[in-house]
Amino acid sequence: MSIEQEVEILRKIPLFANIDAAKLKLMCFASERLTFKQGQSLFDQGDSADSAYIIVAGTADVIVTNGTPSVVAKVAANDIVGEIAILCDVPRTATVTATSELIVLKITKDLFFRMVTDFPEMGVEVMRVLAHRLENTTADLMKARAAVRS
């Protein structure tokens, strides 16, 4: 896959929708594209974090182990994973394991912060994604509380 094709794929990801082609090309150029086999994990819960991953193709499970491992989310193309740990400098909060052949763009912490600083549009996009997640989590929490009470 050439860099031009990668740029086309990235443009379809909402996070990068508003960023112009030259910047995306820079990001592709500066980041590593990695292929994970089915069953390989991108990172494990508790690891120290150095990068976030944008899924270009394939699917993966997000697994949190709290005594017993449980799949808390499924991610697929266009999703971003692993950004929490690099944003807040905490160890990985979950394990992400490929459930099919998975192609990702590995964005190092350094690159991620640089992109966000250099292109504030991207920062806003990241906020939006995180806000969505928070909203979902809050909704889940409400449901869970309701279930406990009844």
Add this chain to the structure above:
Amino acid sequence: MEPNLFKYIWRHSRREQLAILGTVLLSLPFYFLALDLPKSIVNRGIQGQGFAGPDSTQPFLAIDLPFGESITGAPVTLFNGISLTQPQYLLALSFAFLVMVAINGGFKFVINTNKGRMGERMLRRLRYELTDRVLRFTIPQVRKVKQAEMATMIKDEVEPLGGFIGDAFIAPAFLGGQAITAMAFILLQSVWLGSVAATIVLVQAFFIPRLRRPILRLGRERQITARRLAGRVAEIIDGATEVHAHDASNLERADMAARLGRIFDIRYEIFRRKFFVKFLNNFLAQLTPFVFYAAGGLLAIYGHLDIGALVAVIAAYKDLPGPIKEMIDWDQQRNDVQIKYEQVIEQFQPGDILDPTCQDPEADVGPPLSGKIVIQAVGLVDDSNNKVLDSISFQVDVAEHTALIGADDCGKDRLAMMLCGLERPSAGKIMIGERDVTQLPQAVTGRRLSYVGPETYLFAQSVRDNLLYGLKHRPVREAARPDAPDRASWIAEATRAGNPTLDFAADWVDYAAAGVDGPEALTERLIDVLSLVEMEDDVYRFGLVGTVDPDANTDVAEAILKARAALPERLAAVDAQSLVVRFDPERYNGNATLAENLLFGTPRKPDFAGHALAENPLMTQVLDEAGLIDDMLHMGVSITRTMVEIFADLPPGHPFFDQFSFIDADSLPEYRGLLTKVDRVGEGALGAAESLALRRLPFAYVEARHRLGLIDEAIEQKAVKARRLFADRLATVDPDAVAIYRPDAYNAAASLQDNILFGRLAYGQAKADEIVGGVMTDMLDALGLRKTVIEAGLSYEVGVGGKRLSANQRQRIGLARALLKQPDMLVVNDALAALDDATQTRLVGKVLDDRRGRGVIWAQQRPRAGDRFDRVIVLRSGRLMEQGSYAELNKPGSALSGLVAAE
């Protein structure tokens, strides 16, 4: 050392000096003959004095007995000579002249080479003696000297002595003789004029050296300031990290400027004075002719002196200033080198220096140590009169394990050094068996005992050599030398210069001390010791990235080739074959740079490596033949286009330029200009330099990594063709420049790891290096090659002071070195402090297990480590607080429990 340079020179080169002096005397008659001959050639050969006509003859080479006429009343002819006509006579004289020239030249050659050899011999002796003294400095003494100053003294400051030694006695003898002859002649012609000349010479001889005295003082100062400068330069380099970390570079600059200013002032003052003395000297020398002309002339006018005598005096005087001036110069040089010599040897005469017998290589090692080590009222007072140790007394068994425990300043480190004879107590005694440690030669303390301190020094050699350092006390096996006669003359010359004749190239390793019978078993033992200090894996890694010489290690190369062949299968077994893209002579490797694909080998010469490859004529020619030049230009344009596009908005200092760009920030505008030109007028219109600037870019291009889609199948084929052409050409032009990749041959220029991999990791495969590394390690283990790799790792160069290793690795190697020689008593002085607590505890346990039944004294700060030892000795502020087993001492209120609690 002899404080007087002349006595020193005379003592060690008397015979040579006399031989040279003899040769000089022998050469004098020939010299005078050569001066005399031109006169005979002109008068008799050319002008025909004594020849009646063209056919008359004269005897040539007739020899009369000297003073024969005055003794017997008539000339006594020893040889009648050969009768020659005038032209024959002229030719004979001319040839005689030529012969004289040759003889004189020959004498000069012999004298000068002998003088030079003598000087060099003395210099060699002096330098050796100085280094010998440095080796005999006691450890406290060594701590006080600056190494760079010592090095400057031994290397530079004694250098002028070599030149002077040849002239030390010969020049004054020779020049003095000449001057006295000339003076005597003048006195004979006219006592009055002669005494004028003599007076002026005496004035010169009196004043000039006095005027030169300040110059000598300045010279001494210059020597010391220059030496200190060298010391400071070394210090700046040693302390480079601190200089940078504290932004102190400008302080250092100011210091340098101040020192250089001082040196400038001194040197300028020297020049000023020197040239003034020269002026005065010349003036005085010319004053004599003035007196001759003026006074002598007046005397001649008034008839008190005959003109002939005056002319003779003036002529004779011509010969006087030369030797006198040279004598004065010689005297100046003499003073200069004498001062240099004194200045140097002063630094090598510490109050406390080891006796040579202490380091005698043949000294008796004696029986293995046994019995008790008795420390009797040992005290130590440092330079500033502080009591470091205060009457310490205890006894330990040689076979016992003892811990010396105390805080940093308790004196345990100095005590540990004393136990090995590295420092002397100021009071009290340390006895091992019946013998006082301070009296023991190093043959005992350095072999029966083994000391390792916290700052173990590693020499700039391989890991192996550093480990073996503790076993090299004296040559044990002669070196295999095909050139034995040279060795004999080397020994003879070394002896003449007072150097030792120990052979550095011999095998010095004391195998028996290491517990093995020869070099083969030694490697095993080295690996054992390394594994004891948990350094085996590190050395294994050094081995993987290290190179081996396949010609010297054919079995290693073969084994590695086997591993190379086995790798694909091993990778396939874990479904990882896609992680490595191997080198195939017929295929382009998309995971390697274009340059590597073209070279298809490891460059060994700089003009085939890196940036230089783009300009390499052979490569350019091959690219041209393969039709790649235009393609590379297109690629260069494409790369430029992408770079200009994506880096356009980044500020010049942005780190991305360093990390990801083919073009640095400074050159970006230039490339942007090139791009504009290409778009306007096409690639064909570019100049040679412009075209090269673009063509150089794709050399670093890796298709799989950069993903610009520049390398299609056609280009791959051309590149493979170019690769083949290149290899063919290179084989005829410069086969050593690049070690070509061949699937069935070991590549001597590449690392072991690269030789096994024989390819590149595929880009974009997650965790490829981890997985492939694991497979490789397992495979090497399975093939029994782990030892081979460690062996290669033993050749790893540790760098100056071991700087290529971490502090932690240096300490492990230091400990391994001390363990390797299996001493009767191992003395460890906080030698693992760079390691974490858990590792230290583990290693202490391992070392004690290994040395069961043989003694260990381990000085350390961590009190808890004491429970592994038979006996614990607790020190505080230089006093012994308590001793006993750990269990006995670790009770409430004890010093040990205090330390434990404080930890």
